[in-house]
Amino acid sequence: MMDTALLTKFLEHPGPTFQIIQTERALGGEAIKCHVCGLTSYNPNDVRHRYCGNCHMDHELVAQLRKLQARVGRPLHLARSD
Numbered sequence: 001m002m003d004t005a006l007l008t009k010f011l012e013h014p015g016p017t018f019q020i021i022q023t024e025r026a027l028g029g030e031a032i033k034c035h036v037c038g039l040t041s042y043n044p045n046d047v048r049h050r051y052c053g054n055c056h057m058d059h060e061l062v063a064q065l066r067k068l069q070a071r072v073g074r075p076l077h078l079a080r081s082d
């Protein structure tokens, strides 16, 4: 179940919600920093899937929803289904 309040926080975050950071090869070569919670993850799966394990949020999904919002021209109405 996605937390709609958290998703809204991501959608309204000013600027990019994440950043890929170059690291030493011993640390995997890349890390992902979440700009919403501040966590930097060196987990290759998190980097590959653009995922924040702390927020449990998919940054790519957020980016897609932001594009959709821009196209619609207004914030998406996120209704709870439960």
Ligand SMILES: [Zn+2]
Binding pocket: 034, 035, 036, 037, 038, 039, 052, 053, 054, 055, 056
């Ligand atoms: Zn996060």
